[in-house]
Amino acid sequence: MSELLLEARGLVKRFRSQSLLRGSHETRALDGVDLQIRVGEVLAVIGESGSGKTTLGKVLLRLTPATAGEIRFGGNDLRALRGKALRLKRREFQMVFQNQRANLHPKMTVRQMLDESLRLHRPKLDAEGRAEHIGGLLERVGLSAKAEQRPESLSGGERRRVGLARILATQPKLIVADEPTSGLDAAIKLQIIDLLRRLKESSMTYMLISHDLGLVRRIADRVVVMLKGRIIEEIPAERLGDPRHHPYTARLMRAAHLSEDHASQGPSVIEVGVGGEQRHGGCVYAADCPVARERGLLTRCRQERPEPVALGPGHWVACFASADPIEEEP
Amino acid sequence: MGGRAERIAFWGSGAIVALVIAIGLVSPLIGYDPAAAVDYEQKLLGPGAGHWLGTDAQGRDVAMRLMKGTEAFFLPGLMAAGIATMAGALLGAIAGYAEGWGRTLVVGFLQLVDTLPRLIFIILVCTILNPSITLIAGVAGVLFIPSIATVIRRKVEALGSEDYILAHVAHGFSTTRILLYHILWLQARPLLIRQATYVFGYVLFVETALSYLGDYGVQEPTPSWGNMVAQTRELGGASAWPWVFPAVAIAVTIAAFLAFGNLLARRDEEAIR
């Protein structure tokens, strides 16, 4: 196995919101997350809306401070870095934000943005070298004709590609791509997928946040499943669909399957609602878990936090019922 | 946007601003001795061939004095605008972005200065120090720092929580570059243009007001638009020629600067949006 690029341990991120009516309210966006990313792999993070995927990406790249936990990036303790040291480190990891407007300065043209990135990340290039490089980058993302445009006159897919081009300009060691295909129509989606694939071929390491299982299957090497701020399963991408999935993942897969049948064009997008308040003691799925009820595990599931149980190479689930495989419903 | 009327207003006010600036730049190159210009035989003439805009009570050419009078406010006005916008932008950016004691210090300073009523404070400074117009302009510039800083601070605070600014942090840009270039230059430039022309107009206004109110500002025999208008006090109703042109010049110049600043800022907003 290749060498570790990033390792996180016990990450916690709490958001506190004040509201006049409800008083102070706390969200545990990350509730004790352990994660490793190896050089050259594509790690997918899946999970429903609000499960903490974006927060995980931002915390890992120090875009939001973690409440607790440890992050090591290429041997450095990331949380301890400050000021200039942190800024220099930032060049080694980049994030493609979920909100595509967000990546781009509204008042700069595509060329200006790329030029600025190159100035910052490749200070040795002269103006001519930069111009040449910009040409290459634009070609790579298929935007050669849009160099002089500003974000407002670009489509969602084009904005994403500018964001990617900008990130490619920096030659980062790690890219976190947050929902790179959401909200795009099928054709543009394919362009992005194609681009992500080529990135993978050039052995770029990235973390792909997505609830698009089709995309995940096509690109990822390894998948982690998040629910309410925790990672509840890790599995090699080619084993998605394994009968021994975590009960929540199993439900996700079924939901995705259904939506694939219904809307046969394009990859499936998962979205299953999980109700109930967050419980910090027990399993985050306890309130909705059919398996817990079937097997009479509910009391334990509500009180104890399930630890990861290894099921095979690169596959574990955090579930008390995982000792015996869970049968897929027909 | 920008209809025909706005276009005319833009170019019209722009022409006046350009003219004032050109005169302000050229005037110091032309020699003028106010004592030698006195000629009582020519006093209080109306506009005519020898004296385009007539003469004043001492027979001095009004057109010449009008031109030389720009020196009283031109450089001081530029200086005040420079002080106010640069310091205002910088402090506003710090107040909007920084944390900790730096911010506390800046906000405290801004609040303190902001409590001072501008014109009254300037008059107070004048009665105590009787300073040069340059110093007065400097004081005026400082007095405008808080209002500009507040506008900039709001802008910086609003943008600071925008995702794309976070994206720029993530990309590895320094705070200085984000503040100075991505926020101030690219996003707050129109605001600063507007404020700068306003402060410039204000200095002209202050110079006029001081000359009119008492023996402050630029003193006779050195010409200023303000002390030219102030001659009405000595003239009584004898003749309007000595003061009507400077009065019009003051009104038109202030109006043109304010209008041009606004319209230029609007154009800039549209161009870079």
Ligand SMILES: Nc1ncnc2c1ncn2[C@@H]1O[C@H](COP(=O)(O)OP(=O)(O)OP(=O)(O)O)[C@@H](O)[C@H]1O
């Ligand atoms: N700035 C914030 N302030 C307060 N709560 C936040 C903030 N950002 C995220 N949260 C909360 O943290 C939880 C996780 O949010 P996050 O954005 O990480 O979810 P996500 O998995 O990326 O969802 P999606 O698929 O919708 O993008 C949510 O409950 C969200 O409301």
Ligand code: SF4
């Ligand atoms: S630990 Fe219990 S509640 Fe959680 S998924 Fe397993 S069976 Fe269900």
Ligand SMILES: [Mg+2]
């Ligand atoms: Mg998200």
